[in-house]
Amino acid sequence: MTYQLKYLSLRARGEAVRWVLKVAGVTYTEETIDIFREWPGRKHEFKFRKVPELVVDGKPLHQTTVICRFLGERHDLASGDLWTTTRQMEVVEALHDLANSMASALMARVQGDEERQKVMVGLAEAQFPVVLSNIEERITNKGWILSQQMTWVDVFIAAYLDVYENYFPGEVAKFPLCEALRRRVQDMPVIKAWREERPPWHPFEDPQGLVAPSGGPP
Ligand SMILES: N[C@@H](CCC(=O)N[C@@H](CS)C(=O)NCC(=O)O)C(=O)O
Missing domain, CATH: 3.40.30.10 (Glutaredoxin)
Structure with a gap:
């Protein structure tokens, strides 16, 4: 394959x-x-x-x-239970939805449309804690989303949290189970190595100045 x-x-x-x-x-x-x-x-x-x-x-x-x-x-990184997978998908899709608002904000920044940038960032910023609280509720005593062992859903969520933590600093930490999940996946040797070697932010998606376009408070 x-x-x-x-x-x-x-x-x-x-x-x-x-x-x-x-x-x-x-x-x-x-x-x-x-x-x-x-x-x-x-x-x-x-x-x-x-x-x-x-x-x-x-x-x-x-x-x-x-x-x-x-x-x-x-690759054996999934729940075998349909209802579990379906409920995991709720939070996968909910977090992934934010990519649309963030993409619009990034595009608005490139186009110099500060008003639209603020609106789109605002939408994502308001929805972010809503999604995180739903993820938080689904994390089991083993630290994984609706599972006793890690699935691709945990990896997917951790990858997005890694990105969003840069856009909304400190927000993930308000949800301790989400924060622990993010760190646990980030600390896996294969992800740790990638985070060290991956290219820096492309200027298009650089978090610097995205949330507070004029340099003031968001
Ligand atoms: N629903 C699609 C959305 C894909 C999407 O919007 N991709 C963006 C990049 S993140 C893209 O291709 N943008 C270029 C364009 O629309 O021309 C997915 O989840 O993969």
Whole structure:
């Protein structure tokens, strides 16, 4: 089985896929497409005109949560119970929804539209604790989401929390079980190594100044 991840030169949605691939322990290659220089000319190559795309044994697979679930199920990182998986998916989708608001905020910043940037950041910022409280409620005494052992869902959530912690500093720590989950996954050798070696933030998604565009309080 072969995997090739095609994604932009960003963390964003691609980071969760990278983390699940790494924790699953599979070999993969990644093709990184620069969001400004290359993407406009390459968009037409992708069936949904979006990335991430994971090429699985030569066949393209789209949609971030679908890709991660597929990897989890295929590599023994998933609950075998339909109701458990379904309830895990509620928080996966809820956290992933924030990517839309954040992407709009980042795009507004590039376009110099400070008003829209503030509105979109505000939407994500208001929803963030709502989602985290739902995740917090689902964390078991073993520290994993609706599970006695780690699943891809924990890895997915930790990857997003790693990104959002930079956008909303200190917010994850308000939810101690979420914070512990984030740290536990981050401390896995394979993720620790990746966090040390991965490229710095692309200017498009740099958290600096995103929440308080004019440099004042958010
Ligand atoms: N529902 C899709 C959304 C994918 C998506 O919006 N990807 C962004 C990058 S994170 C993209 O391809 N943007 C470029 C564009 O829309 O032209 C998923 O979860 O994978």
